[in-house]
Amino acid sequence: MSVEETIREKLTAAFAPSLLEVINESDKHRGHAGSPGTGESHFAVKIEAAAFAGTSRIARQRMVMAALEDELAGPVHALSIKADAPAHD
Amino acid sequence: MSDQATNDRIQDYVNKDDVVLFMKGTPIFPQCGFSSVVSQVLDHLQVKFQSYNVLDDMDLRQGIKEFSDWPTIPQLYVKGEFVGGCDIVREMFESGELQQLMTDKNVARAS
Numbered sequence: 502m503s504v505e506e507t508i509r510e511k512l513t514a515a516f517a518p519s520l521l522e523v524i525n526e527s528d529k530h531r532g533h534a535g536s537p538g539t540g541e542s543h544f545a546v547k548i549e550a551a552a553f554a555g556t557s558r559i560a561r562q563r564m565v566m567a568a569l570e571d572e573l574a575g576p577v578h579a580l581s582i583k584a585d586a587p588a589h590d
Numbered sequence: 591m592s593d594q595a596t597n598d599r600i601q602d603y604v605n606k607d608d609v610v611l612f613m614k615g616t617p618i619f620p621q622c623g624f625s626s627v628v629s630q631v632l633d634h635l636q637v638k639f640q641s642y643n644v645l646d647d648m649d650l651r652q653g654i655k656e657f658s659d660w661p662t663i664p665q666l667y668v669k670g671e672f673v674g675g676c677d678i679v680r681e682m683f684e685s686g687e688l689q690q691l692m693t694d695k696n697v698a699r700a701s
Contacts, residue, residue, distance in 0.1 A: 530623075558678045559660075566661055573661060579624065580662075582677050 504541040504576050508569060515568040516550035519587045530579070542578040554586035561585070596653035608697040609639035610667040612654045616643055624676035625664040631683045632666075638698040669695045 502510070509523050524545040546565065553561045561584035566573060573580060604610050609632065615621030617629040632639045644651035644663055651663070658665055658672050666673040668691060673679065682688035 558681065559672070559674055562674065562678065563659070583681070 504572060505544065508544060508546065508572060508577075511568050511572075512546065512548060512565070516548065516552045516564075518548045518550040520547065520549040522547040526581075537576075537578060539576060541576055544577060544579070545581040545583075547583045549585050549587045551587060553584055556586075593649075593653075596649045597657060600650070600653055600657045603640070603642060604667045604670050607638075607640040608669055608695070609637050609692075611639050611641045611664060612644055612650070612667075613641050613664040614643070614645050617641055621645055622663070624662075627676050628664045628666055628679045631679055631688070633700075635683075635689060635692055636700045637692050638700045668692070668697060 505523050505525050509521065512518060512521055512523075522545075524547075525541065526543045526545055527540050530543045548565065552564070556564070562582050565582045565584050566580070569577065569580065611625075611628060611632065613620065613622070613625035613629060615625055617633070620626035620629055629641065642650060644654060654663065654665060655661055660672070660675065662675050664675055664679075666675070666679055673682070673688075673691070679688065682691070
């Protein structure tokens with residue numbers, strides 16, 4: 502399974518998100534200092550889930566980072582997170 | 591594990607200045623795109639900030655992660671309080687909340 506698929510799977514399992522985008526941005530960072538050049542190192546996540554309702558920005562980021570702890574300790578060098586509760590309609 | 595001395599040192603840093611940025615590199619020569627973004631936002635807001643380069647200091651690099659319970663760098667503190675990393679700073683800047691926070695906390699301006 503690719504790192505991107507693992508991220509998607511773990512976030513889906515942890516938060517049952519109503520919106521989830523996982524974007525591999527590794528190509529944008531190829532060759533810069535600290536980039537491992539694996540093609541699976543830099544990701545951006547956009548996630549909306551009811552689990553985030555009433556939480557602070559710091560709490561939401563911590564929740565997402567905790568769900569991806571193994572990836573952050575391993576192949577993922579950088580992770581940009583935009584986490585929100587679903588907008589009210 | 592970081593030791594108590596490192597923890598105390600970080601506590602001193604965040605108490606000593608209104609706005610403190612832990613980053614990779616320096617505002618003039620940032621070594622990471624995320625650190626660069628936060629440093630530029632602070633410049634843009636014209637607040638006075640003290641930066642610490644974690645790449646120069648391995649105790650600090652590990653210690654700040656434990657101090658804040660936050661696994662990544664950069665990290666921004668305002669008046670001793672952890673604000674967040676690059677994503678949060680960027681979101682708060684774009685929504686105007688960061689400017690408001692600086693005003694509300696009455697932080698020192700860049701001279």
